[in-house]
Structure formats: C-alpha cells, structure tokens
Amino acid sequence: MSKTLFFSEAGLTRLLEAVKASEVYAAVRRERGPEYCHLQKVPEAEVALREPRPSASPKAFLQPARERVAVYTNEGFDAEASCPVCEDRALVGLRACDLAAIAYLDKVFREGDFKDPFYEARRENELLISVDCVGVHENCFCTAVGGRPFAESGFDLNITPLRAGYLVDVGTDKGQAVVDQVADAASEPTGEQLKEREEARQKSVDQVEGQAGGLRVTDRIQKLLLSKQDSNELSEMATRCVECSACTFICPTCHCFYLYDQVGGEENFERIRTWDSCIMGDYSRMAGPAGAKPTPRPSLRNRCANRLLHKYAFSPQQYGMLGCTGCGRCIEACYGEIDIREVLRELSGDTSG
Amino acid sequence: MTQAVEANPYAPQVARLSRVIDETPTIKTFCFDLEQPLEFRAGQFVQLGVPGLGEAPFTPSSSPLDPAHLEVTVLKTGGVTDRLHRMAEGEVCTLRGPYGKGYPVEKLVGRDVVVVGGGVGLAPLRALIHVLLSMTDRLNKVVIKNGARESAELLFRRQYQEWASHDKVTFEMTIDNPEPGWDGHVGVVTTILDGLPGEVSVPNAYAFSCGPEVMLRFVTFTLLEKGFKPEQIYLSMNRRMSCGIGKCGRCNIGPYYLCKDGPDMCYAQIKDYPNVF
Numbered sequence: 001m002s003k004t005l006f007f008s009e010a011g012l013t014r015l016l017e018a019v020k021a022s023e024v025y026a027a028v029r030r031e032r033g034p035e036y037c038h039l040q041k042v043p044e045a046e047v048a049l050r051e052p053r054p055s056a057s058p059k060a061f062l063q064p065a066r067e068r069v070a071v072y073t074n075e076g077f078d079a080e081a082s083c084p085v086c087e088d089r090a091l092v093g094l095r096a097c098d099l100a101a102i103a104y105l106d107k108v109f110r111e112g113d114f115k116d117p118f119y120e121a122r123r124e125n126e127l128l129i130s131v132d133c134v135g136v137h138e139n140c141f142c143t144a145v146g147g148r149p150f151a152e153s154g155f156d157l158n159i160t161p162l163r164a165g166y167l168v169d170v171g172t173d174k175g176q177a178v179v180d181q182v183a184d185a186a187s188e189p190t191g192e193q194l195k196e197r198e199e200a201r202q203k204s205v206d207q208v209e210g211q212a213g214g215l216r217v218t219d220r221i222q223k224l225l226l227s228k229q230d231s232n233e234l235s236e237m238a239t240r241c242v243e244c245s246a247c248t249f250i251c252p253t254c255h256c257f258y259l260y261d262q263v264g265g266e267e268n269f270e271r272i273r274t275w276d277s278c279i280m281g282d283y284s285r286m287a288g289p290a291g292a293k294p295t296p297r298p299s300l301r302n303r304c305a306n307r308l309l310h311k312y313a314f315s316p317q318q319y320g321m322l323g324c325t326g327c328g329r330c331i332e333a334c335y336g337e338i339d340i341r342e343v344l345r346e347l348s349g350d351t352s353g
Numbered sequence: 354m355t356q357a358v359e360a361n362p363y364a365p366q367v368a369r370l371s372r373v374i375d376e377t378p379t380i381k382t383f384c385f386d387l388e389q390p391l392e393f394r395a396g397q398f399v400q401l402g403v404p405g406l407g408e409a410p411f412t413p414s415s416s417p418l419d420p421a422h423l424e425v426t427v428l429k430t431g432g433v434t435d436r437l438h439r440m441a442e443g444e445v446c447t448l449r450g451p452y453g454k455g456y457p458v459e460k461l462v463g464r465d466v467v468v469v470g471g472g473v474g475l476a477p478l479r480a481l482i483h484v485l486l487s488m489t490d491r492l493n494k495v496v497i498k499n500g501a502r503e504s505a506e507l508l509f510r511r512q513y514q515e516w517a518s519h520d521k522v523t524f525e526m527t528i529d530n531p532e533p534g535w536d537g538h539v540g541v542v543t544t545i546l547d548g549l550p551g552e553v554s555v556p557n558a559y560a561f562s563c564g565p566e567v568m569l570r571f572v573t574f575t576l577l578e579k580g581f582k583p584e585q586i587y588l589s590m591n592r593r594m595s596c597g598i599g600k601c602g603r604c605n606i607g608p609y610y611l612c613k614d615g616p617d618m619c620y621a622q623i624k625d626y627p628n629v630f
Contacts, residue, residue: 077364112598112599114598116600256602259407263405271365295593
C-alpha cells in the first residue's frame with residue numbers, strides 16, 4: 001500500500017496537527033540544530049522537515065536510558081506494578097536511517113523466544129512519520145551500508161519536502177486514518193511534483209555517495225574485519241578511543257543494557273534496566289578472585305574490535321541486517337575524532353576516499 | 354508462575370531456600386523445593402539472586418529429572434555469591450529461567466561420553482551426569498574426569514563412588530596440591546586425559562567440559578591433540594550475563610549470545626571468533 005498525495009505548506013501543518021497521540025515525539029528546530037523532542041513539552045517548536053537528521057537518534061523514546069522493568073517483594077513478583085504501561089504515541093520527522101534502526105531494534109526486541117514487553121508496548125501503539133533527507137549532514141553515509149536518504153517502506157506516512165509544499169506517501173491504514181482527517185487539504189500530485197521528488201532524492205543520494213567517497217560495506221569488508229582483529233588499523237582506533245561510550249549511546253541501533261536490583265520501598269524491590277556500553281572495561285567483567293582473568297575483552301582494542309565486528313559482521317548473522325545505518329552520529333559524538341568511515345576504508349585497504 | 358511473569362522475562366519469581374549444603378570451604382549448594390517445578394534441560398541455566406541485590410547466572414547441579422527439587426551449586430567469588438553464601442534455610446531468593454539451549458543429550462545415544470570438570474565446574478556437569486546415568490543402556494561408555502586445587506575442594510566427593518558403580522561408567526580424579534596422606538593422582542586435570550584414546554573410541558566420542566577458562570583452554574588443546582575434532586568438544590562458556598535472553602549484549606562470542614545459544618558451545622562453532630579463551 002503506497003499512495004502519494006500533495007499537501008501545501010498550510011495543508012501539511014494541518015496534517016501534523018491531526019496527529020493525535022498521547023505522546024508525540026518529533027524532530028524539531030532548536031537553536032543548536034534539529035533535535036528529537038517530546039513535542040508536548042516544547043509546544044512552540046516547529047517540526048524540522050528540511051534540516052539534516054537530528055544529532056541524537058530517537059532510540060531513547062523506544063528504549064529509555066533507564067526504566068523499571070519489575071517490582072517484587074519477598075512474597076513474589078508484583079505483576080501489576082511490573083506491567084509495561086504505554087499510551088499511544090507518534091514519532092514525527094524520522095529519517096530513513098532512523099527507520100532502519102527501528103527495523104533493527106524490532107528484530108532484537110520483538111523477535112526470538114523472548115520478547116521485550118516494554119519495547120513491544122511502545123511499538124504496538126506507535127505511528128511513524130518519516131521525512132526525506134533534503135538536508136544531508138556532512139557525516140551521513142547511509143548509501144555505504146545499503147541505505148538511502150529517503151524511505152520507501154517502514155513508515156505509516158512519509159513526507160517529501162518540495163520547493164513549494166510536500167508530497168506525502170501513505171504506507172499503512174494507520175497513516176491513512178490521519179490523512180482522512182484532513183482529506184480536503186490533500187490533492188493528487190502533478191507529474192511535475194513527482195519529477196521534482198525524483199530529482200531531489202537523486203540529489204541527496206549523490207551528495208551522500210559523494211561524501212562517502214566510494215565506501216561500501218560489502219561481504220569483503222566483513223570478512224576482512226574478522227581476519228584483521230589485531231591489525232594496526234584497529235590499534236590506531238583504540239589509541240584514539242577515550243572510552244567515553246558516546247558512540248554507543250548516540251548510536252540508533254546500539255541497544256546493550258544492564259539489569260540491576262535495588263530496594264524500592266519497605267519490603268519492596270525494583271529491577272531497573274539502564275543503557276550499557278560494550279566499550280566500557282567492566283561491561284563483561286566477571287566475578288572472580290584478584291588475578292583471575294576477569295573479562296574476556298581486557299584491552300580496549302578487543303572492545304573496539306568487538307563493537308566494529310558486531311555492527312558489520314555479527315549483526316548480519318544474528319538479524320540478517322547490518323547494525324549500522326550510516327547515520328554518522330558516532331563520528332560527531334567521538335571525542336577521539338574516530339571516523340568510522342575512515343576505519344572501514346583503511347581496513348579494506350582503500351585509502352582513496 | 355503467572356501469565357504475567359511469563360510475559361515479562363525480566364521479572365523474577367521468589368523461592369524459599371529449603372536447605373543449604375556446605376560442599377567445600379568455598380562452595381555451597383542451595384536447595385529449593387518448588388511448588389511449581391522448574392523444568393530444565395541439563396546445561397540450561399537459571400538467574401539466581403538475592404532480593405534487592407541482584408542476580409547471577411548458574412546452571413543447576415540437580416537432576417533435570419526431578420524439577421521440583423532444584424539445586425544450585427555456587428562458588429563464593431563476588432558480590433551476589435558472597436551474600437548467597439551467608440543465606441540460610443528459610444530465606445528467600447529470586448529465580449528466573451531456565452535459559453539457554455542445554456547439552457545436546459540426544460546426540461549421545463550409542464556414543465562414548467567424556468565429562469571433564471574442574472573445581473566448581475563439576476556443578477553444571479552433575480546435571481548432565483544425572484541424565485547420563487539414567488540412560489547408560491543407550492550409551493556406549495561414560496568417562497568422568499574431575500580435578501580440583503586440593504582435596505578439600507573436590508566437589509560432590511560423597512557421590513563419586515556411586516557414579517563409578519554404574520555399569521559403563523568410570524571416574525577419575527586429580528588434585529593440584531596434595532596434602533600429606535593423599536595417595537591419588539596429582540596434577541592438573543589435563544594430566545588424566547592422556548589415556549583417553551585407550552579409554553574411549555575417540556571418533557565415536559563427545560567431550561563436555563566445564564571449569565575455569567584457563568582449564569577449558571588446556572582441556573580443549575589436549576582433546577584436540579588426542580584426536581578429538583572441534584565438533585566433538587562442548588565447552589561451558591559461562592560469561593557475565595544480565596538479561597539471560599539474548600538482548601542485553603554482553604555475553605557474546607562472535608555472533609553467538611552464550612545465554613541464548615549456549616552456555617555450552619560446540620568448539621567448532623566458536624573457535625574462529627575473537628576472545629574465546
């Protein structure tokens with residue numbers, strides 16, 4: 001199901017106002033650049049539709065940095081207090097890379113023998129509205145990992161900004177229901193508008209491909225990664241890494257977490273989930289006497305390699321897709337100025353870019 | 354276990370300790386008489402914890418054939434295990450599971466089975482031994498080898514004689530540091546693997562080992578040297594785990610999550626990935 005409609009500037013404003021959800025998260029214009037925000041908390045903000053992707057991913061809205069996942073007492077587990085509670089919600093202004101990340105997180109949390117009920121509850125009542133990247137960030141390299149700077153699936157609605165007005169693709173019945181509320185604002189797109197979209201999309205593709213410098217993550221790079229775990233390129237990466245974990249927290253697909261228990265109230269205990277990072281030295285540290293090998297990845301180089309391998313070599317085996325969407329957020333987040341594109345390029349022996 | 358607990362894999366049930374057994378100066382066994390039996394396959398693990406403090410993964414040491422009586426054998430070696438070791442009959446623990454795949458027992462019919470334990474590593478292997486002893490009529494041979502630092506640390510010593518009394522079963526043990534009067538074998542556990550090619554038919558055998566990582570490494574190399582293929586070697590790769598269900602990320606070897614795909618892994622599957630030992 002994909003139907004394309006045209007909305008004027010005012011029509012699109014009405015369309016976005018028709019998105020009625022208890023919680024609306026949107027990419028909005030902020031002083032420092034576009035940012036994903038809880039829209040009801042910044043009602044004056046304008047949705048950012050023509051800017052590059054926000055510097056933080058929307059992952060925190062799907063898997064909060066910290067949340068309570070269970071309550072129990074000495075008598076047993078408190079089923080009511082441990083239930084995920086989630087209102088209907090909408091995510092507005094997602095970029096194609098963010099949709100790709102959600103597809104990845106869906107595989108992690110919604111598939112397999114055990115499903116994550118908290119993630120599941122958020123995703124179940126969720127409306128996804130994506131937008132084409134007419135603005136491309138200088139670190140974007142989605143085309144190198146099989147992505148495009150626009151989405152063709154995975155959304156309820158997708159918006160393409162034109163010079164005047166917008167094209168809106170309807171992906172699902174849920175999206176159609178929103179459009180139906182402002183049916184009078186929609187019209188059939190003209191051939192010219194559709195042509196403008198093709199040209200705009202191609203322009204963005206060319207721009208991303210240009211700045212990705214011919215980089216493509218292929219099977220060859222994946223094999224090289226597995227064989228070059230101790231190579232100088234990885235050592236170089238590790239010497240620049242300051243172990244801050246910014247890359248993992250900013251990454252839209254990184255999803256590692258840690259569970260810990262604490263005393264909640266009188267005779268009441270809570271189990272809390274927090275984000276965790278494989279870059280940290282004690283991430284996999286095991287119990288044991290001093291002198292025993294406490295972690296399988298004692299050196300930073302091991303941990304940097306594991307992160308790279310997970311993204312580009314292990315994820316395809318685990319989930320049938322790369323663990324990198326090419327959003328480039330880790331590049332601007334890194335205090336050590338590690339550019340993942342350079343690391344991949346050097347590993348593959350291609351320094352032309 | 355209610356529906357809701359099943360739907361929330363992070364939520365523990367609580368279980369009251371029915372008995373605590375002092376096994377060695379550093380190892381205790383925690384016994385639970387469960388109202389709702391916890392059905393598990395030998396090698397699957399549970400998350401056992403102290404309310405308000407946290408949990409850690411342990412493979413039960415009791416028989417999967419008696420799921421109402423769960424026993425977990427624990428070495429005192431960190432925050433959770435220190436607290437567990439101070440707990441007594443009647444106190445409450447948290448429990449989740451079972452998780453993981455368990456040993457591929459169905460592969461063993463008609464085979465020779467080698468079980469190599471080291472220290473507290475014999476605990477998960479005891480669950481396997483219980484199953485093996487129940488099916489000796491369908492096995493060719495069971496060879497159990499166990500090692501410990503010193504004689505006081507020989508786990509489940511009270512049961513060795515009973516195990517060895519079964520038809521087709523042999524048992525051998527060794528310690529690293531003998532005390533005066535010890536007349537048994539002395540040396541690390543690999544030193545009692547030398548005779549394996551005569552004891553079992555190597556091409557027809559599977560080996561299972563659990564123990565400290567350094568021991569697993571040398572057991573693996575010794576078995577390979579004796580003619581075992583990587584496909585015939587299963588190792589308990591117990592690592593730090595948190596969720597137990599393949600989501601939290603920390604227990605990976607290559608693309609495998611030990612909590613989901615293990616914790617006992619066929620050496621052939623993991624050998625080419627980084628940081629195995």
